Amino acid sequence: MNKEVNDSTYWREFDKNPLSHSMAHYLMAIDALRNELGYARSTDIAEMLEVSRGAASMALAQLKKRGWVTEDPNRFLLLSEDGARIASMVEHNFIILSKFFEQVLMVDTETAMGDACKMEHLVSNETGKRLLWLMRYLLSDEDLAVKVRERMSTYKPRCDPLTEQCPICGGTTECLATAEAVL
Amino acid sequence: MNKEVNDSTYWREFDKNPLSHSMAHYLMAIDALRNELGYARSTDIAEMLEVSRGAASMALAQLKKRGWVTEDPNRFLLLSEDGARIASMVEHNFIILSKFFEQVLMVDTETAMGDACKMEHLVSNETGKRLLWLMRYLLSDEDLAVKVRERMSTYKPRCDPLTEQCPICGGTTECLATAEAVL
DNA sequence: AATTTCTGTTATGCTCCTTTAACAAGGAGA
DNA sequence: TCTCCTTGTTAAAGGAGCATAACAGAAATT
Incomplete structure (x- = not known):
């Protein structure tokens, strides 16, 4: 099962993702604050993300070192061109994913946004677009929209592999949909 | 922009995900090894995941403490019922996601699997199913399959907001698809 | 001007996950 | 039996990210 994935240590790419989840949110917070207030200071970021000022200070130092955040003459925080692009990409990924989950898969809003938030910074550019x-x-x-909506409105949490042909389950012995949550 | 996401500190749910990426892979490795060799020992796990024996040992201790991994009379590793369910769920998520990326979005295999691997443990049960x-x-x-395939085969990396109506971009000033990768 | 508050930085310590290295116990072969 | 290798565990340390707390300097209040 997922042999190729486990064999080539490929699974640790996760940690090597160029952008951590928290860094993405620091960038987006700067963007959001500048849109909201016209400026962004370290303290505002800390308050918005509900982290300590110390944590924000250190994270921002990291982002400056990477060249994604700069300061204007009055020491207010700015996104560099690259920083802005990254923030925008992650924001877009969030919008696209949450709309997909909510409006296509018809998952409830809460779950859709939670899932989207967890994955927004992990979607490759190619997949996102x-x-x-x-x-x-x-x-x-x-x-098409009607067809898809119809399909999703008949959603059944599990299928009967004996009577239904499933192009996904394929070789597996058990219908994928029967995997129950434990977490 | 994503105001509700940043405001409610909701974004840190990421860290509170019940299952870390590495734990998911330890569970899946046990499953894979038992299917492949009929048994799984700590060293085999370490080798498969390309981590040190020490790391595997401590991770497995953690998983035993959570009740997801046990040992048989010969001290070989076993997945508990819960552990097996979790492993199965993550494996299924990987299959579903990578098929979606590759066969529906028509992303190249490498990218599809990379994205799927990063997200497999983050997809909620509801969204996955x-x-x-x-x-x-x-x-x-x-x-439908033909229509979707046709759509994706005409994929353009960006759209012209002046001539095209986009139900996603909506209120945003810039077409989401014009966000360029920096990473 | 003096005091208080706000802002940002730094030090220390925590958790998670990793590494390397040291070590104990078991099994295999000479 | 006596080595030698494998297996598993543990100790020490590092990086990411967080918290708390101490501090310096700027800003605002009195």
């Missing part, structure tokens, strides 16, 4: 491309289609083509 | 439900439809209904 292609998901957007698909979403624009799924939500604009009435015919 | 609904994605499977949608996938079964997208891949089985010929009509």
Whole structure:
């Protein structure tokens, strides 16, 4: 099961993701504060993210070192061009993912946003843009949109492998959908 | 922008995910080894995941403490019922996600698997099962499958907001798809 | 001007996950 | 039996990210 994944130590790419979850949120907080208040200071970031000022200070130092955050002459925080691009990308990923979960998969809002938030910084650029491309289609083509909505409104948490043909389960002995949550 | 996300400190749910990425892979490695060799020892896990024996030993101690891993009379590693369920769920999430990325979004295999691996343990049970439900439809209904494939084969990395109506971009000033990668 | 408050930085310590290295116990072969 | 190798555990240390607390300097209040 997932042999190739486990064999090539590929699974640790996770930690090597160029952008950590927290760093993404520091960048987005700067963006949000500048849109909201017109400026962003370290303390505002800390308050918005509900972390200590010390934590914010150290995180921002890290982001400055990476060249994603700078300061204006009055020492207010700015996103560099790269920083802004990264923030924007993650924000977009969040929007696209949460809309997909909520409006296509018809997951409840809470879950959709929780899932989107966890994954927003992990989606590759390629996958993110292609998901957007698909979403624009799924939500604009009435015919298709209706079909998909119909499909999702008949959602059954598990299927009967004896009577249904499943192109996903394929070789596996048990229907994937029967995996129950324990967590 | 994502105001509600930043405001409610909701973004830190990420760290509180019941299952860390590494723990998920330790569980899956046990499963894989038992399927492959019929047994799983600490050293085998370490080798498969390419971590030190010390790291594997401590991780497994943690997993035993949580009740997800046990030992048989010969001290070989076993997954508890809960552990097996979790491993199975993450494995399924990987399959579903990578198939979705590769066969629906038509992302290249490498990227699809990389993205899937990063997210496999973060997908909620609800979202995972609904994605499977949608996938079964997208891949089985010929009509729809063809339409979606057609859509994705005309993929353009960016769209022109002046001539195209985008139900996603909505209020944003810039088309989401124009966000360029920096990472 | 003097005092208080706010802002940002730094020191220390915690958790998680990793590493290397030291060590104990068991099994295999000479 | 006596080595030698494998296996598993533990100790020490490091990086990421967080907290708390002490501090310096700036800003605002009195």
